[in-house]
Amino acid sequence: IAGITQAPTSQILAAGRRMTLRCTQDMRHNAMYWYRQDLGLGLRLIHYSNTAGTTGKGEVPDGYSVSRANTDDFPLTLASAVPSQTSVYFCASRERDSDEQFFGPGTRLTVL
């Protein structure tokens, strides 16, 4: 792996179903983020983690949960999907020295 990977690339999900979006990085960055991107809106922060074992809520956390068991993995779970969660989801990590955020390729999620 080089950078950040996300899975799946895309998914169509029935409303009410549970779904976990996976994110893995190999850069040993401490800070990681989950964003959603909707047409006409900027990237909005869902949850973040400043280091393994800690997580925090962002701007739009409702309906989502995260865990950070180790440095590399930062999964995002939708407990019971709703159509308003249809979006493109990006995972990112931040390099400590430059503060630059590196993004995964994204997951396109459609909830019907």
Next chain:
Amino acid sequence: GQNIDQPTEMTATEGAIVQINCTYQTSGFNGLFWYQQHAGEAPTFLSYNVLDGLEEKGRFSSFLSRSKGYSYLLLKELQMKDSASYLCAGMDSNYQLIWGAGTKLIIKP
């Protein structure tokens, strides 16, 4: 509150120069970022300004005025591949990025 404003869309001609403006308001300030995002792809880093002034990197330059809460991205010698969205983001006191909605840049031959 925290807010980032940038134009929704701009059009420019191949070979020309374009300036994309951004105004910001963040809780605390730890720098201003510009990212490029091609359609269907992830954002990629372009520039970072934390001090006032101009940072030049090849055809792209970025300017910051902290007193005015203002930044711009300058793209010179435009190429068709520069057609993309350009995202302005301010880093707040918690080192989190507050994002603008992005400026879609259309390049015409």
